[in-house]
Amino acid sequence: MLVSLGMHGxxxxxxxxxxxxxxxxxxxGSPLYALSYKGKPVIQPSxxxxxxxxxxxxxxxxxxxxxxxxxTSLYDGFSLASVKHSAFDETWEPVWGETKxxxxxxxxxxxxxxxxxxxxxxxxxxxLFDDGLGFRYEFPAQKNLxxxxxxxxxTEFALTGDHTAYWIPGDYDTQEYDYTISRLSExxxxxxxxxxxxxxxxxxxxxxxxTALQLKTQDGLYINIHEAALLNYGCMHLELDDKNFVxxxxxxxxxxxxxGHLQAPSxxxxxxxxxxxxxxxxxxSHITLNLNEPSKIKDPSWIKPMKYVGVWWxxxxxxxxxxxxxxxxxxxxGKTDYTxxxxxxxxxxxxxxxxxxxxxxxxxxxxxxLVEGWNIGWEDWFGNSKDFVFDFVxxxxxxxxxxxxxxAKSKGVKMIMHHETSSSIRNxxxxxxxAYQLMNKYEYPAVKSGYVGDIIPRGENHYSQWINNHYQxxxxxxxxxxxxxxxxEAVRPTGLSRTYPNLIGNESARGTEYQAxxxxxPNHVSVLPFTRLIGGPMDYTPGIFEMDISKMNPNNxxxxxxxxxxxxxLYVTLSxxxxxxxxxxxxxxxxxxxxxxxxxxxxxWEKSIYLExxxxxxxxxxxxxxxxxxxxVGNTGGNTPFTSDISFDFLDAGKRYEAIIYSDAKDxxxxxxxxAYEIRKEIVTSGSRxxxxxxxxxxYAISLKPVK
Ligand code: NOJ
Ligand code: CA
Numbered sequence: 001m002l003v004s005l006g007m008h009g010x011x012x013x014x015x016x017x018x019x020x021x022x023x024x025x026x027x028x029g030s031p032l033y034a035l036s037y038k039g040k041p042v043i044q045p046s047x048x049x050x051x052x053x054x055x056x057x058x059x060x061x062x063x064x065x066x067x068x069x070x071x072t073s074l075y076d077g078f079s080l081a082s083v084k085h086s087a088f089d090e091t092w093e094p095v096w097g098e099t100k101x102x103x104x105x106x107x108x109x110x111x112x113x114x115x116x117x118x119x120x121x122x123x124x125x126x127x128l129f130d131d132g133l134g135f136r137y138e139f140p141a142q143k144n145l146x147x148x149x150x151x152x153x154x155t156e157f158a159l160t161g162d163h164t165a166y167w168i169p170g171d172y173d174t175q176e177y178d179y180t181i182s183r184l185s186e187x188x189x190x191x192x193x194x195x196x197x198x199x200x201x202x203x204x205x206x207x208x209x210x211t212a213l214q215l216k217t218q219d220g221l222y223i224n225i226h227e228a229a230l231l232n233y234g235c236m237h238l239e240l241d242d243k244n245f246v247x248x249x250x251x252x253x254x255x256x257x258x259x260g261h262l263q264a265p266s267x268x269x270x271x272x273x274x275x276x277x278x279x280x281x282x283x284x285s286h287i288t289l290n291l292n293e294p295s296k297i298k299d300p301s302w303i304k305p306m307k308y309v310g311v312w313w314x315x316x317x318x319x320x321x322x323x324x325x326x327x328x329x330x331x332x333x334g335k336t337d338y339t340x341x342x343x344x345x346x347x348x349x350x351x352x353x354x355x356x357x358x359x360x361x362x363x364x365x366x367x368x369x370l371v372e373g374w375n376i377g378w379e380d381w382f383g384n385s386k387d388f389v390f391d392f393v394x395x396x397x398x399x400x401x402x403x404x405x406x407x408a409k410s411k412g413v414k415m416i417m418h419h420e421t422s423s424s425i426r427n428x429x430x431x432x433x434x435a436y437q438l439m440n441k442y443e444y445p446a447v448k449s450g451y452v453g454d455i456i457p458r459g460e461n462h463y464s465q466w467i468n469n470h471y472q473x474x475x476x477x478x479x480x481x482x483x484x485x486x487x488x489e490a491v492r493p494t495g496l497s498r499t500y501p502n503l504i505g506n507e508s509a510r511g512t513e514y515q516a517x518x519x520x521x522p523n524h525v526s527v528l529p530f531t532r533l534i535g536g537p538m539d540y541t542p543g544i545f546e547m548d549i550s551k552m553n554p555n556n557x558x559x560x561x562x563x564x565x566x567x568x569x570l571y572v573t574l575s576x577x578x579x580x581x582x583x584x585x586x587x588x589x590x591x592x593x594x595x596x597x598x599x600x601x602x603x604x605w606e607k608s609i610y611l612e613x614x615x616x617x618x619x620x621x622x623x624x625x626x627x628x629x630x631x632x633v634g635n636t637g638g639n640t641p642f643t644s645d646i647s648f649d650f651l652d653a654g655k656r657y658e659a660i661i662y663s664d665a666k667d668x669x670x671x672x673x674x675x676a677y678e679i680r681k682e683i684v685t686s687g688s689r690x691x692x693x694x695x696x697x698x699x700y701a702i703s704l705k706p707v708k
Pocket of ligand 1: 312420450452490491507513573
């Protein structure tokens, strides 16, 4: 079924026929594409192409303007050289994830273009899956295009109207915003209103948004725009022409203002458009993973999902400190003698406190313990643009690295390393081998890295080609040392965990920490599965049971905008092979019956079935644990009450299951009654149904086990 998009060119259909992609070249020789779904236009004819930086090699800076130089155009003057169609269908097994197997099934069209005036070639590769589109630019090896610099990528996504968007502002420095839900036409005014708050001025655009961007049309189509396999390239934001509702790619520049230094043969990341008339298909899509290369880690047996606790929330809430002293160690790292300074007595990472966490982990079956603030340098790490900041190997005097290693080992618990880089990249790279070697020596299987603050080298952005190459370098080097990585503040994921499954986590969005920094919107967690999670799992760090932060730190009046049952549900709705029980361990002791769910819940899945979904309002998912007959169900709601109505028809027919249902009590509310929950047991079968109310900021969690 071909809708007329006014294009008379090449077409490609998805395997199920729901999608039609059209490609053509206009009178100026510019490539165009359009996409329809079930006969409805999704992307109207949209330009494709790239603009190169002209001038001499030394002139590439933000000021450089387009010369009348045909060589800067990779967007017009093209004619069609050849078109090749092919089909692909394989099923592969991820090392960990939401499903045990993933089908990668698409029809492909490879369009080769020739720019006669410059004798250059450009290839466009389109892959049409049953749930959407991926396409990228490829630069074949050729005489007239070998080393080149991008001024901008000119990919357009011309939408059909003033859709609802679930967005965070475009920014080169942070991704940790609450989402705004608005019409596209409202983005400009809402961004300008927020500008004074926290938007970084250097990267400000009043109509810029980050991906993964979720959209909903007025007639109920869900459209998601993101990217896959972001390698050796700047991260793609989108900038809106809000008169015509056309988004254009807006690549994060390097410090010199260019968007990437490339060499042929090479390719850009994939641009993805996932589409459905059923919201449940968006989080269930595997397009992002499928567009990445198969695993490069031949023996992944050392990559194992982990559930962990940590010396962390106490510093985030301000109950204790990362630093050891208030005295300023005046000299550079490695030369400060911490035995001579006066400790302030509020240090979190003390041997004694860490042992308490190890004992707790061992007692309750957790795999690991994360400790932050264990290494010297926390006194002046932030805001001082220190090049030589941390060394990642020297512990504070009250953290007995060796003793803790032996203690944890004796209890069967693994330690999780923490490397806050302070965004001093050269410093991290100069210490990286030694830091990873120390981890190997003390058998730390995983590192949480962090990139808080402005990047050094100064002037670099958080998501440019240059720094994306650093994140990738740290990940690949970690793989050499058999280390798993959970990178905070690094560029949001784009499915690279298929290729490097040691990337077991990223933060790269607003995580639980903001609940102690003033609070997040109660519906935030029901937006994330449609946005941030499209690229990969998030180290969201759920499991907060004490919502009144002033109980931990009288000076912190922040409130966790979630119910306790909602916090349990997150282990299922925000699937991740790395899950923290983030609260202080003493708070779990107060609610042992609810804590049981966190102990029981699985981390790795055979199947995932999205039962109910509407971005920002509710999401309900059932997941079957890998190599087990146990199921877990999670629901989170939004800002208003939600009645979930689900069938258990996913269960094995003929079997009886004990369901333990952890739900909001009737009078629960995220604001004034968050700890009101109920736990009940029921026997259910594949014929059972459940109606369950989740209060504002609420949710429910269920564990299901077959019984005789
Ligand atoms: C920000 C991270 O998101 C948080 O988890 C960490 O504790 C701090 N940086 C300090 O590294
Ligand atoms: Ca963070």
